[in-house]
Amino acid sequence: xxxxxxxxxxxxxxxxxxxxxxxxxxxxxxxxxxxxxxxxxxxxxxxxxxxxxxxxxxxxxxxxxxxxxxxxxxxxxxxxxxxxxxxxxxxxxxxxxxxxxxxxxxxxxxxxxxxxxxxxxxxxxxxxxxxxxxxxxxxxxxxxxxxxxxxxxxxxxxxxxxxxxxxxxxxxxxxxxxxxxxxxxxxxxxxxxxxxxxxxxxxxxxxxxxxxxxxxxxxxxxxxxxxxxxxxxxxxxxxxxxxxxxxxxxxxxxxxxxxxxxxxxxxxxxxxxxxxxxxxxxxxxxxxxxxxxxxxxxxxxxxxxxxxxxxxxxxxxxxxxxxxxxxxxxxxxxxxxxxxxxxxxxxxxxxxxxxxxxxxxxxxxxxxxxxxxxxxxxxxxxxxxxxxxxxxxxxxxxxxxxxxxxxxxxxxxxxxxxxxxxxxxxxxxxxxxxxxxxxxxxxxxxxxxxxxxxxxxxxxxxxxxxxxxxxxxxxxxxxxxxxxxxxxxxxxxxxxxxxxxxxxxxxxxxxxxxxxxxxxxxxxxxxxxxxxxxxxxxxxxxxxxxxxxxxxxxxxx
Amino acid sequence: xxxxxxxxxxxxxxxxxxxxxxxxxxxxxxxxxxxxxxxxxxxxxxxxxxxxxxxxxxxxxxxxxxxxxxxxxxxxxxxxxxxxxxxxxxxxxxxxxxxxxxxxxxxxxxxxxxxxxxxxxxxxxxxxxxxxxxxxxxxxxxxxxxxxxxxxxxxxxxxxxxxxxxxxxxxxxxxxxxxx
Numbered sequence: 211x212x213x214x215x216x217x218x219x220x221x222x223x224x225x226x227x228x229x230x231x232x233x234x235x236x237x238x239x240x241x242x243x244x245x246x247x248x249x250x251x252x253x254x255x256x257x258x259x260x261x262x263x264x265x266x267x268x269x270x271x272x273x274x275x276x277x278x279x280x281x282x283x284x285x286x287x288x289x290x291x292x293x294x295x296x297x298x299x300x301x302x303x304x305x306x307x308x309x310x311x312x313x314x315x316x317x318x319x320x321x322x323x324x325x326x327x328x329x330x331x332x333x334x335x336x337x338x339x340x341x342x343x344x345x346x347x348x349x350x351x352x353x354x355x356x357x358x359x360x361x362x363x364x365x366x367x368x369x370x371x372x373x374x375x376x377x378x379x380x381x382x383x384x385x386x387x388x389x390x391x392x393x394x395x396x397x398x399x400x401x402x403x404x405x406x407x408x409x410x411x412x413x414x415x416x417x418x419x420x421x422x423x424x425x426x427x428x429x430x431x432x433x434x435x436x437x438x439x440x441x442x443x444x445x446x447x448x449x450x451x452x453x454x455x456x457x458x459x460x461x462x463x464x465x466x467x468x469x470x471x472x473x474x475x476x477x478x479x480x481x482x483x484x485x486x487x488x489x490x491x492x493x494x495x496x497x498x499x500x501x502x503x504x505x506x507x508x509x510x511x512x513x514x515x516x517x518x519x520x521x522x523x524x525x526x527x528x529x530x531x532x533x534x535x536x537x538x539x540x541x542x543x544x545x546x547x548x549x550x551x552x553x554x555x556x557x558x559x560x561x562x563x564x565x566x567x568x569x570x571x572x573x574x575x576x577x578x579x580x581x582x583x584x585x586x587x588x589x590x591x592x593x594x595x596x597x598x599x600x601x602x603x604x605x606x607x608x609x610x611x612x613x614x615x616x617x618x619x620x621x622x623x624x625x626x627x628x629x630x631x632x633x634x635x636x637x638x639x640x641x642x643x644x645x646x647x648x649x650x651x652x653x654x655x656x657x658x659x660x661x662x663x664x665x666x667x668x669x670x671x672x673x674x675x676x677x678x679x680x681x682x683x684x685x686x687x688x689x690x691x692x693x694x695x696x697x698x699x700x701x702x703x704x705x706x707x708x709x710x711x712x713x714x715x716x717x718x719x720x721x722x723x724x725x726x727x728x729x730x731x732x733x734x735x736x737x738x739x740x741x742x743x744x745x746x747x748x749x750x751x752x753x754x755x756x757x758x759x760x761x762x763x764x765x766x767x
Numbered sequence: 768x769x770x771x772x773x774x775x776x777x778x779x780x781x782x783x784x785x786x787x788x789x790x791x792x793x794x795x796x797x798x799x800x801x802x803x804x805x806x807x808x809x810x811x812x813x814x815x816x817x818x819x820x821x822x823x824x825x826x827x828x829x830x831x832x833x834x835x836x837x838x839x840x841x842x843x844x845x846x847x848x849x850x851x852x853x854x855x856x857x858x859x860x861x862x863x864x865x866x867x868x869x870x871x872x873x874x875x876x877x878x879x880x881x882x883x884x885x886x887x888x889x890x891x892x893x894x895x896x897x898x899x900x901x902x903x904x905x906x907x908x909x910x911x912x913x914x915x916x917x918x919x920x921x922x923x924x925x926x927x928x929x930x931x932x933x934x935x936x937x938x939x940x941x942x943x944x945x946x947x
């Protein structure tokens with residue numbers, strides 16, 4: 211029989227078994243964020259030309275670990291937290307099969323540990339992508355497979371909890387939007403993991419010497435069915451966090467449930483095709499295939515993100531206007547709680563994910579434009595602004611609220627926490643900007659020595675690209691400081707944070723009165739609309755600047 | 768609120784904001800523009816990757832590259848011993864990637880169009896032609912053929928930008944483009 215407590219702060223009914231799983235998954239995710247973040251700092255310090263910290267072997271090792279621990283381990287452990295939270299707790303339900311939840315946790319932990327050991331042993335520096343025929347030790351692949359199976363079990367528990375909650379009528383009508391977003395993430399996770407199994411199991415057998423050969427192109431086609439879709443789990447999950455934070459802080463309701471949910475739905479329908487945009491400059495694939503797939507079948511997944519880009523700030527604007535912040539276009543934004551890391555983290559995440567991550571993603575996902583960016587520093591520039599200042603920052607923002615609430619303790623260092631989203635969010639954003647700049651100048655990604663000192667045939671990359679990589683190092687230091695404050699706060703809050711007294715808890719944000727969402731004359735969220743138009747103009751200009759750049763390179767066909 | 772069930776029992780019946788309809792329409796139009804740019808560039812633009820590729824055994828490819836190098840070698844690159852190969856104008860130019868070298872050095876003529884063959888002897892490599900910043904993935908067992916027309920004379924660097932092992936960062940090559 212499930213046991214519950216009532217959260218004094220939110221009034222939510224909390225299943226104790228779910229809460230325990232949430233806590234363990236959350237703590238583990240933060241530990242891997244710390245490990246992966248340290249690896250990342252070492253990478254940045256090595257790519258800083260004046261510092262050039264690590265030797266080549268260690269650098270490639272650490273870079274592999276950084277990719278795996280951040281892109282996979284940290285985010286997916288945190289997504290397990292979201293799945294348990296948005297199903298059991300938001301639906302006032304009992305978590306189905308908590309014992310199986312511990313199997314999820316155990317498999318993921320063991321898998322992550324095995325893969326990390328394989329990387330640290332030094333003979334598995336094959337990068338996150340592990341493109342065959344470059345070979346890692348068998349337990350490198352085995353660890354990833356165990357980790358994925360664990361995640362799959364977590365998704366299963368989530369779906370079962372949704373069904374049970376519905377059956378036991380723990381909530382009325384449709385599920386909340388945040389739970390819907392988490393469900394989309396879980397659905398994507400299931401077919402992502404299935405795709406991963408299709409490619410990683412044979413690769414494990416190949417690495418162990420049982421299968422003689424794997425076609426490098428086939429590997430890549432299937433691998434990206436997992437590789438890119440797994441990042442779309444993050445997008446769905448962090449957008450769910452955006453909506454969740456807007457609701458928690460402002461009592462915001464979505465502008466309309468229909469549009470927001472359809473935007474989530476677009477991810478399910480169209481993103482698996484997107485994996486092909488990693489193969490735009492490969493031999494053996496036709497232009498028609500590339501065009502159809504990169505279009506995400508008509509850029510529909512991009513459309514989904516552009517919709518959320520309007521509806522999330524729009525819901526905040528609508529809620530703030532209802533509270534009376536109605537002056538001009540942007541009073542609602544100026545009067546927002548910029549000193550609260552939950553809000554500032556979410557706001558910076560929305561802006562940088564859209565402007566930097568979104569636009570750069572579309573540019574490198576365009577069939578021909580990819581030629582001038584493929585595998586340059588531009589590519590890590592793109593994913594640091596999507597996974598770093600997008601997903602990771604959104605998860606951090608959520609954690610600044612969730613950890614004190616779940617553990618019933620005061621935030622450990624609230625004064626420092628105020629600065630953390632700016633240091634981390636802007637730090638990672640600038641990491642992305644400088645990397646994109648260096649990539650545009652030709653600096654290769656994953657490269658230990660851009661001076662090419664030991665190469666038989668030397669080449670001088672432009673001085674500006676060295677400057678960019680130096681600035682990248684500085685920005686990475688700022689980001690690391692922000693990340694360190696986050697981890698300090700999480701660990702400090704859990705271990706030695708002051709216990710909250712129930713009486714001091716503020717009342718939950720009152721739900722907005724129905725039907726006041728402004729179906730009057732004209733645009734109901736004018737400030738957000740103006741911001742969206744600024745975004746669109748930036749997007750259009752930058753897109754065509756890149757076509758102009760492309761047109762200046764050697765003709766080829 | 769987004770963390771509570773929608774007010775209407777069925778979310779589909781919730782009203783839609785006018786601003787959203789406007790934005791979705793604008794975004795959809797922009798998505799269509801971006802979609803049509805790709806096929807459009809195949810007609811109007813000059814930078815499109817070829818669809819021509821063949822399966823090839825690394826040994827067979829190596830033999831072709833070496834035969835071409837022997838036939839069209841004009842000199843050696845400095846003291847490296849790497850041949851500088853001047854393929855016939857309008858003809859086939861061969862380049863191979865292997866751990867950790869691009870081989871041989873090519874000398875092309877400005878304004879002439881070549882059929883550039885590329886493949887790998889071992890793992891995947893990244894062909895990155897600088898300062899043009901043309902970047903192409905090179906796979907083992909696939910021979911890609913690309914028609915290229917150098918437009919500026921000078922000397923160009925080739926880096927490997929796909930991680931290919933511990934010597935990845937020393938994997939370089941060169942292309943000369945001459946005026947006449």
